[in-house]
Amino acid sequence: MFALDNLVRPNIRAMKPYSSARDEFQGEARVMLDANENSLGSAGPDLFNRYPDPQQRAVKAPLAKLKGVDPSQIFLGNGSDEAIDLLVRLTCTPGQDSILLLPPTYGMYEVAANLNDVRIERVPLTADFQLSPEIVSQVLASPAKLVFLCSPNNPTGNLLHAEYIEEILRGFGGLVVVDEAYADFAEAPSWTTRLAEFPNLVVLQTFSKAWGLAGLRLGMAFASPEVINYLNKIKPPYNISEATQQHALAALQDAPHFGQMREQLLTGRDWLNQQLPALAIVEEVFPSDANFLLVRFRPDATAVYDYLLGKGIVVRNRTTQPGxxxxxxxxxxxxxxNEQLVQALQNFSSSR
Incomplete structure (x- = not known):
């Protein structure tokens, strides 16, 4: 039987969280004299003289409806990176506990572990960047407090096999964090649909990718109310600005635009999938369920990378990542x- 309290650091279980009057008050305030704000207004846009809602209720209400969850199952953070850091701090005692990573994967999991003096266990994915029965067995045998499963994976772009994720959810002793930053580009259902089955499940999503709001730095974590309560307990009091909340709410109210952008990006992905394999310098284009493609170049990917930089085209060099x-x-x-990228690659290929 999963028991969250057994995973949470004892000092966090015992700590008293910071509590503002905005946390304690319910309803609509007519006179707000609790937070030492400037009641006269702002030198800039209206409404920014007041602290934002620390619980982001106006954003969580439509988001909950869109995702098919309860507002009590949503945590909003300063990008998904804040949720990653808080999950590590929530469960891992510095110098004592560990997290489990399946490389190649998103680099911020390792950064959060190093920042918090938490040991890292690594179980590499297969050669085709997948889970396997052997990998699942190693995960289930691990004493780590957290395992991060990035699906669709970054930098490889592929979904991890759902049946193996389910095995991990049923047998792993810690929290299972499924990072779905790119899930809006995949056809598979989100793991948010199965939160009720797995009290140890945390699903990460973001407004940075399909929503086109990377500049807002707004991430989402979905989990049981118990997990969310702990994240709210240890987050900074006003971690999401009023401006961010307003822009996120506007985006949620414009769902048709979201759908149009998603379809346009999927069309672009399909076009690149058709164009890139025809280039002599391209050895392999890996399958992608995300808004990017991992491409193996020959004979020297770094030379291609440097050439593109010289043309003002910035891509990500992943040659040092496992596999x-x-x-x-x-x-x-x-x-x-996309056309500029392919043309530059064609020019590089023809110059060899």
Whole structure:
């Protein structure tokens, strides 16, 4: 039987969280004299003289409806990175506990562990960047407090096999964090649909990718109310600004635009999938359920990377990542950006 309290650090279980009057008050305030704000207004836009709602209720209400969850199952953070850091701090005692990673994967999990003096266990994915029965067995045998499963994976772009994720959820002793930053580009259902089955499940999503709001730095974590309560207990009091909440709410109210952008990016991904394999310098284009493609180049991916930089085209060099030798990660851009990328690669190929 999963028991969250057994995972949470004892000092966090015992700590008293910071509590503002905005946390304690319910209803609509007519006179707000609790937070030493400037009641006269702002030198800039209206409404920014007041602290934002620390619980982001106005954003969580439509988001809960969209995702099919309860507001009590939502945590909003300063990007998904804040949720990653808080999950590590919530469960892992510095110098004592560990997290489990399945490389190649998103680099911020390791950064959060190092920042908090938490040991890292690594179980590499298979050669085709997948889970396997052997990997699942190693995960289930681990004493780690957290395992991070990035699906669709970054930098490889593929979904991890759902049946193996389910095995991990049923048998792993710690929290299972499924990072779905790119899930809006995949056809598989989100793991948020199965929160009720797995009290040890945390699902990460973001407004940075399909929603096109990377500049807002707004991430989402979905989990049981018990997990969310702990995250709210240890987060900074006003971690999401009023401006961010307003822009997120506007985006949620414009769902048709979200759908149009998603379809345009998927069309661009399909076009790149058709164009890139025809290039002599391209050895392999890996399957992608995300808004990017991992591409293996020959004979020298770094030379391609440097050439593109010289043309003002910035991509991600992944050649040093486990299992990713000779690869670059190419984000799907606008139609014009995609065409410029392919043209530059054609020019490099013909010059060899």
């Amino acid at each position: 990713c030798a000779g690869t670059l990660r190419l984000t799907v851009g606008t139609t014009e950006e």
